Amino acid sequence: MIIVIKPGNEAMVHEISQRFANKADVFTHGNRVAIQGADRDCLSAEELAATQEIIENHPAAIQGSRVFHPEDTVIETAHSLIGGDNFTMMAGPCSVESLAHVRKMAAVAKQGGATVLRGGAFKPRTSPYSFQGLGEPGLKFLRQAADEFGMDVLTEVMDEDHVEMVGKYTDIFQIGARNMQNFSLLKAVGKTNIPVMLKRGMSATVDDILNAAEYIAAGGNEQIMIAERGIRTFDNKYTRNTLDVGSVPVLQKLSHYPVIVDPSHAAGHTEFVTREALAGVAIGASGLVVEIHDDPAHAFSDGAQALKPDEFQAMADKAFAIRSLVKPNQKAEVNA
Secondary structure: OEEEEOOOOOHHHHHHHHHHOOOOOEEEEOOEEEEOOOOHHHOOHHHHHOEEEEEOOOOOOOOOEOOOOOOOOOEEOOOOEEOOOOOEEEEEOOEOOOHHHHHHHHHHHHHOOOOEEEOEOOOOOOOOOOOOOOOHHHHHHHHHHHHHOOOEEEEEOOOHHHHHHHHOOOOEEEEOHHHOOOHHHHHHHHOOOOOEEEEOOOOOOHHHHHHHHHHHHHOOOOOEEEEEOOEOOOOOOOOOOEOOOOHHHHHHHHEOOOEEEOHHHHHOOHHHHHHHHHHHHHOOOOEEEEEEOOOHHHOOOOHHHOEOHHHHHHHHHHHHHHHHHOOOOOOOOOOO
16 A cells, blocks of 8 residues: 655654554655555544545555656766666676776776776676686776776676675676576665666566565665666577567656666677667667677677677767657656
8 A cells, every 4th residue: 555645744654654664564755655465444534634645556566666656766876877867878898807908998988978887797607617707806906997987886796695795896786687586685785775787587577577676675775777688589599688678668657767778688799789779778768788898709708799999989979869869758657
C-alpha cells in the first residue's frame, strides 16, 4: 500500500512510518509512505483524514516504481550528473591492462566528452582460462588515471567480499549481467552509499531487473542506474546479444532510475557499436557506456567490440549532436 498524504500534513508521513516500523517494511518519499503488506483498514480515522490517495495496486518493486517515486532520480558524483535531463558519456577499456594504457584511454575518453572512466579490474569470464583482471593493482591504476583527468570511476564488483575493497577506489559500482540476481551482492552494495550501475541479465525480463534493483534500494541505497546491454535471443550469430532499445522507454515509464545503454556488449562487433549507441541516444537513454581500445587486436579482453580512439570520437560527436535534437523524455503517465 502507498499512502499519499495531503499537502500541509507532512508530519503525518513520519507518524505513520513510525507506527508501522516494527510491523512491516516501511519506506517514505516526500509525501508518500509505502507499507508492504498493509491495506487501508490498518489506518486510523485521523490518518485517513490526512490522506489524499491510497494506492493498493502497485508493482512489487515498490521503491523503484514511479507510483511511489514520481520524479526522476538524478545521481550526483564528483564529475557527473546522471539521470533526469542529463546525458552522461562513460568510456574506457574492457580491462585495466596497465597504468600507462588506462591513462592513455582516459585521455581518449575525456576528449570524447566522457565524465566517467570505465574499466575492469575483476573480470567474470566465460572461460576460466581467460584474463581475469589485475585485481587491486588494477583498481589503483584506474583511480589514478581518473583523478588525473578529472573523471569518475566505474568498475565491476563481483562478490560481496570485494565490496569494501572496491569501494575504496570506485565512484560507481558496476554489477555485471551475470551477477544481476546475485542477491547477496545486491544486498551488500545496498548497504553502501556508493551509486550502482545494475546491468540487465542476459535473459532477464523488465520485471526481473526492476526486482533486482529493489534489493539494492531495500538496503537503503537509492542511487541506482539500470544498464541495457543486450539480451540473449535465438540468434547470436551476427551480434553478441540483441540490444533491446524498446526496454529504455519501458524502464523509464515504470521506474525513476536513469537508464544507460551499453552498445559494446550488445553488438559484440566494432562495426555495429556506433549505430547501436546512436539508437540508444535517439530513444532517450540517460547515457552510454562504451568500450575503447587503441589496439583492439591485442586487447586483454573483448577487443572485438572496442572502438578505436578515432571511432569513439566520431561516435561521441554524433551522440551529443543527436542528444541536442532529442527533447528530454516525457514520461508516460503510470496507472496505479
